Amino acid sequence: MLFNSLQFLIFFPVVCLVYFPLPQVLKKPWLLVCSYYFYMCWNAGFALLIAFSTLTTWLCGFVIEKAKAEQRSDCRYFPKLALTMNIAVNLGILFFFKYFDFFSQTIAGVFSAVGITYAPVQLGLTLPVGISFYTFQALGYSIDVYRGEHPHEKNLLNYALFVSFFPQLVAGPIERSVNFLPQLKQRHYFDERRTEAGVLLMLVGFFKKLVIADGFASLVDPVFSAPGNYSGLQLLLASVMFTLQIYGDFSGYSDIAIGAAEILGFSLMRNFDRPYFSASVSEFWRRWHISLSTWMRDYIYIPLGGNRRGPWRKRLNLLITFAISGLWHGAKWTFVIWGMLNGLYQCIEDMLRTAWRKLFHRSPAPVNPKRLCELPFLRRVIRFPGILLTFGLTSLTFIFFRVSTLQQAAQILKTVFSTPAAGYTGLENWMTALSGLDFFGNIHASHIQPGWLLTATGVGLVGALLVLTVLELIDAPFRYTKVLPEQTDREKQDYAIDTEHPNLGDRVAAWAFPARWLMAIILLGAILLWGSFAPSGFYYFQF
Amino acid sequence: MRLIKLLLKGLLVTVPLALLLITVNYRVDGSAVLRGDKFELEVAQAWLSDKAVGNFTNAINERSVMRLYVENLNQPLDTLVLGSSRAMQITAASTGAEGYFFNAGMTGADRKDILSTFYLFDRADKLPENLVIAVDPWIFFDSEEALNFRSDDNLYREFLSQRLGMETEYTPEDQSVRRKALTSPAYFQENIQYFYSDHSEEERPTILANRMDDLDEDIRLADGTQWYSASVRNASQDQVDHNALEVANVDYAQLYGFTDVDEELLRQFQAFISYAVNRGVNVTLVLTPFHPIYWDMLSVNPDYSGVQQAEQAMRNLAAQQGVLLVGSYNPTDANVSNEDFYDGLHIRRESICKYYDDGKKVEAPEPVQQEITQDAEQDSETERQT
Known part of the structure; x- marks a missing residue:
């Protein structure tokens, strides 16, 4: 179901x-x-x-x-x-x-490499x-x-x-x-406020799944099924779109799950914390699929020695943990490589961080750059390129997550990196690339009608991304509040866990009714206008 | 109480959107699932409100129009005419009909159209008191060429199965499609897109209050009959005869190779007439004459010998069922000449009275004994009993 x-x-x-x-x-x-x-x-x-x-x-x-x-x-x-x-x-x-x-x-492949060939046993379960x-x-x-x-x-x-x-x-x-x-x-008792919070979170989840994930899937799927037919820019755009699709799909599922559980009176752990606002890959993994990341951390990384056995062992542990994490996702080398790449990024980050620390820890310079970077304003400014870089790296890595074979991944990366810089610039290039991805639907630029603004796939997705960004900002820590409306003692006890880390549903549920009503109308309206209603499974069901 | 409060809040969110969804789906109905095709609905509504329709192009589906016409018809008709474009000149005046008259003739109507249009009225329990069927010979021609690609095969089969008791497969119309469309979010999106899309190139019918004789385009009048454009109506006799010659010189697809009346199709038609008679409908069969030039070819060319057989079969049927038959495919027998035609196929509206005897129906002549299959006889007997 x-x-x-x-x-x-x-x-x-x-x-x-x-x-x-x-x-x-x-x-x-x-x-x-x-x-x-x-x-x-x-x-x-x-x-x-x-x-x-x-x-x-x-x-x-x-x-x-x-x-x-x-x-x-x-x-x-x-x-x-x-x-x-x-x-x-x-x-x-x-x-x-x-x-x-x-x-x-x-x-069988290993044996074949040394000259012993046989038909491997395949269960096909x-x-x-x-x-x-x-x-x-x-x-x-x-x-x-x-x-x-x-x-x-x-x-x-x-x-x-x-x-x-x-x-x-x-x-x-x-x-x-x-x-x-x-x-x-x-x-467990019926709680009006908690039910509202749960319903709102489920709505957010449905919005992410039906609008963002399924919307992008309709553009991305044809590209990954025949990457040879697309240009470097189109492949790059498709991988960025897949990055958004997978987030909408999986975090949407998590939101629906957490919201449903909340209605029933249970608090499930948070699974995503606005991961695409991460300024480093290691931060990304603290905010993406948190329940798996923390599981891997507690039951694999730390038992392997974690960071207690020196920097190089720590990096090796990271690689092993992320390779296992990749394998957990799917029984394919593409997933293993995807996991290892994420581990590798973090090893490189760790090395750069160590070097940075060594370089400026006791800097004789009059203004210590390390301390300067810790100033709140500069910290935020510096985060921005970090966020872009992390998003770019994540998108490239997700190519391995999406493709069926390693050859396909190699083909995509080769096309992306062999395309000259001129192929990525110019409005005409972008319009052609987006048009080829069916971003504008079947409407030509010369026949733009008001309906296009409402319903064309690409425009709908841009609108949906804006709504998503607003949702992410609402969920941002600076809006964090521990203040919850008055509850009876017994309910407070049942609800205690939520009060520590309110999720988006809880936050919106604390708003005044007109604001909550508006939020629900916007979400449902966006689903109605831009959602995909063809039956589609969740991406993570295959794992 | 808390639950009720929560439900009310839920309704406050969902009801406006549900209303928007249903309203847009119903009002826009881009795929014509709920209210029928947009222009076809306009035509049907125009006819029902006693208005004529111009710009009646091929883009308008006459079968859809009839469905919508029947759906929106408030009272049964007194007289209904069925047939092809050759029947479209039959008016209340020419048949001597009184009361509520409608000509449901369709361009290129085939046997399926005749039966399924009748079924539309029957199914809606709006059968007319009088039924005039302009029988074209090709309805007994068992050939793909004699069929119109627009005719509703499923509805025809449903009629054969449900009303005439003939075993044939059909798919019952799924009424849930409408319900689903009304509440479908996917259909809502389609409708929004349709609503805002470019409709400037659509050929919209024009609703006319009057006949507008000067308008140089074909008009479908409020009674369903066709009012030809001035250029057709005022064509010289040379032009008309030339057209008839052209029709005679090309192998007219609907009739070419019609050498024998198909027994099965004849049996179906007999059962249909028998059913209509048993339902208390006064049936009149009309054989619309062909242009003399065209008839000269039809009557001698063995590739069209089925035409004369069809006429004979209709005379036999009329006698057997006790229904009236007027006219003849043979223009001489029908008392018409070259001057009575718009072109090779279509008789002038004012000339119909020549064989319809100005409203006084001509009794069918003495039947010529011709073998009718035993099955057909039994069928009509059974129908009569039922």
Whole structure:
């Protein structure tokens, strides 16, 4: 069941209408049933995989805690053994469904290079939707229990709901037990303000998906399916557009998920924090797919040694972590290279930062440039080229994320870099390039009509980007407020987590009604005018 | 209470946009899903409000016009005329009809048009009291050439299946399409684009209050009949005869190779007449004469021998069903000559009374015994019983 489907628009209100009047004791079973139903709409059989993963991980948590509690010398290896087994089972399932064919082909390729050729075994299995997400969530839980960061959840129902909670089941955010499990122990009531905030955030999500992501997808998809037919400028524009598409798609999904959960009384972790305003690649990764980045940081980068073993080991750890992150996205070398490039950028940044620090740390110059750059005004001015550079680098790197094969990526990059500078300048070049991308629809410049301003794909997207920019600015830290309207104590308790980090929905929900109304009208109007209503899946479902 | 308050707020946001969506979709209706084709609707509304229509170009779909005409018709007609452009000169005066008269003749109408137009009235429960069918011979010609690409095959099949009980496949019209279109956001976008697009080159029909004799263009009058342009009406006899000669010298596609009346098509037509009679409709069959020059060719060329067979079949049918038949394809039998034509195919409006006997219908002559298939007889018998 897609969020952007009529099915979901019926399903979700039904879930809510039944959920709130139910006694507390039945609320969680109801959500669990709904979550499994939600998942089974794709493939009923694969729900068994979730159930299996849930059960094994829960049993593992139970064994770990039990063994730790007994503190017997003959049981001291039990926790590690249980954890290892759980990781093996979960990753085994993931490997079987997602990576078997990839590794089988890669090994056959290696053998072929040394002269031994054979037909690799290919399973050709359908990838269960969201397997990478719920597997990592389950792994995170068992590691947390092992590390003692969170006690084992004794209630299997709570744990099952933690893994399968439908808003975040298929594409995250990858929730952490520390954040989500305590919320399952709280009582949940209908809250008008929270519902409004959730609905507004869902609207933002639908806007990002239907207008931004699907709008750009209609321009970008033809380019990436036949890149040989396009010029360097068009390929460059398409990669920039894809960068915007993927953000709209994934952050849109996250917004809908977080908004839906919020209506039901749960606070999911923030997954995006205006990533394209980042002034460096490392900052970008602190603001893009935050739930995965922090997962990678806590369960891979830090266990590898993090930055504790010297600068070069730190850089190696970064490369390894990002290569794994790339592989997590998809069983293709293009994803691995995409991940490694992101790791490489951060290594280079780290080296430059170290050099900068060494150069100016004790600068004898009368005005220390390092201190000068820390002045608030200059800091902002300096950020601007950093933001542009980071966006440019990210766009180029996303080419590997979007293409089907490495050869295609090489073809695109070759065309982009071999095009002379003159090919990127001049209004005529740009108009021709945009026209070739169907940016203006089928309307020629000589026949521009008022309707064109409202409905042409490109103009709609420019308008939508303006709306998105306003949304991002509203979400910006300088508008950050902890002030929430008056609530009863019990509601405040339930809502406490949100008060620390209000999301965009919370912020808008705190506005006066006319302003909230206007915001909702603008978002719905933009969806109505520029949204794409053809059925389309979310990009991250393939992972 | 809080829930109601929230729902009200939700309605305050969604209702204005929903209203905008529905209003734009209904009013603009760029793809003519909800209200029918824009210009066709204008034509239908003009006719219903007793106005003539000019600039009636080929871009206007007469089949759509008829659908919309029937949909918006408030009361059943007293007299309805069906047929091709050769029937478009039949007026209330020439048939002696009284009351609400409409000529639903269509350019190049084929057998599907005749039956499906009748079905439109039948389905809407607006059957006329009198039905005049101008039977062109090609409606019994089983050839692709005798069909009009614009005719509604599905509606025709639905009529055969639903009313005449003949087994044929058709797709029932999906009424949900309209409902979906009304609330479709994608259709809203299409409509906005359509609304603001360039319509300057569209050939819009002109609504005329009067007949406007001086206007040099064809006009469709309020009764559906065609009022030819001054140049056609005032053409010299030489021009008319020359045109008839041209028609006779080229292989007129709708009739060329029509050597035999198709038994199955005849059976369908018989069942149709039988059905109409059983529904209490007074049927009159009209055989519109051809121009004498053209007829000379049709009557001797064996490639067109089906034309005379069709006339005979209609005479038999009229006798069998007890319906009136007037006219003849043969201009001599119909008492008309070269001067009575606009061109090789179309008779002058004022000349129709020559064979329609100025409103007094000519009784069908004694039937000539001709074998009618056993099936057809049984069919019409069954129809009569039902």
